[in-house]
Amino acid sequence: MQADHVVCAFCGCDCDDISVTVEGGRITQAKNACVLGRAWFISHGKPPTLPVARINGQPVTLEQGVEAAARYLADARYPFIYGLSSTTCEAQRLSVALAELLGGCIDCCTSVCHGPSGIAVQAVGEPTCTLGEVKNRADLVIYWGSNPAESHPRHISRYAVTPKGMFVPEGRKGRTVVLVDVRRTPSARAADVFLQIWPGKDFEALWALQALVNGQKPDPAGVEGIGLTLDQLTRLAERMMRCKFGILFIGQGLTQTRGKHFNTAAAFLLVRALHRHTKFALMPMRGHGNVAGVDNVLGWQTGYPFAVNFSLGYPRFNPGEYTAADAFGRNEADAALIVASDPVASLPGQAARRLAEIPTIALDTHESETTRIARVAFTTCTAGIHVEGTVYRMDNIPIRLRKVLPSQYPADEEVLRRLLVRVKELKAC
């Protein structure tokens, strides 16, 4: 059987042109998918091997798992829900409801991905566009602190550089590609210009560019030590002002380096300044398949995109306090519900160790570092392979996932719905 127009929900590109071949109850081919997408389809399309639920590593029924998990969460003083970047908006919505019911915290992978971009948006606004506009209009494409060749392999070929667009009929030949990074990554091969900047100097470079775009001349001494000369910066600023439609894609090279939301705000302000000269936009390179979706769902439900606390009965937002690295790193959270994420493999060591000390409940489609330490681990089916649902692409376009295989496992949504019902009962006692 072949299914066309299937969505790959692995990364923020959410490519919706995959043709999947199913043979003998498993996925054997994923045409059009990149190397990451193929691994995702083939691995998640295999027959299952894990129990539906485990308590301390021992197989139990789904009902027993739900009962144990609900009691851990209901008994906690500071329950913390985290992850949510690789599940559907429907499951994310239930997670928000559960956090509110528990009076706990809810944070998502955004906080260790593009949280600083979200903070910058709140401060200075976001001059952005869709990937469709990039494809059809952009004659200047800049990747800054991003390595799409390895993190989003089809970003270059499907959306931003190679395709022919309405106003860029020549495709690749009609675009100039600039890569700014601290090392020559594989993405440099796709760039016309590679600018190697020294780590931790992004803010200085972006601020100097903004000055140049505003007609000011930075002091050469002020740009010493950033890895780029004033001449290089001047030529880049001129290139930006001359283009018809420019797009600045920013990666974790900006968000994870000291300066963080100041770096991203400097990028947003540079794009704002460019609007005096031409049309320009900016887009964060969102990592996981629905990390943009959880920002949207939390935004609708609470008014904030991540780091939300319900302990006073209404949502409060405070990065640095209600974010996972901080709450686990300071040993504050005393129970954790991890949905479709692997923080034991992705948070700093101290925060990851805390998850092994407290009752951690994990929902994941396969074994992970987090399911291994979880007191209660649920195996769920994969959104986009075994169950339908909604995800948001990195440009905040909602895309409907398709189901191509049946599964014996419940969806994240079903486990969360059961948890919500049982916690409600326990809280009423």
Place this chain on the structure above:
Amino acid sequence: MAKLAVNLITGRSTKQGIGISTGKAGSEYREATGTIELSLQDMVRAGFSDGDRVTLKSEFGSTEAKCVPADIPEGLAFMAFGASCNQLIGSETHASGMPDSKHIQVEIHLAAEEPKTQGNPE
């Protein structure tokens, strides 16, 4: 024992990304996240050979990795995201929610003994 001080950058790699789907217990993922890339000049200066096991220390913790030469400026090093490099990252986020996952000051020397598992429980 020769020591090397570097500025460590962590990030994504293709093999690390594949391992997220194929399984983090797999040798490809462990190799991808347990390798540190250094400039050839730094490796020569520190007396490291391609494939040597090295111990990495930051102010927040330590781990072990295999070192390999790469096209990277002197003084810089790269590791793919994973439990290994996370031992070197502090959980302080400076009120941003984001740990300092790049630009980490790390000291490296040859590992004294056989590779040992660092980081999180299996």
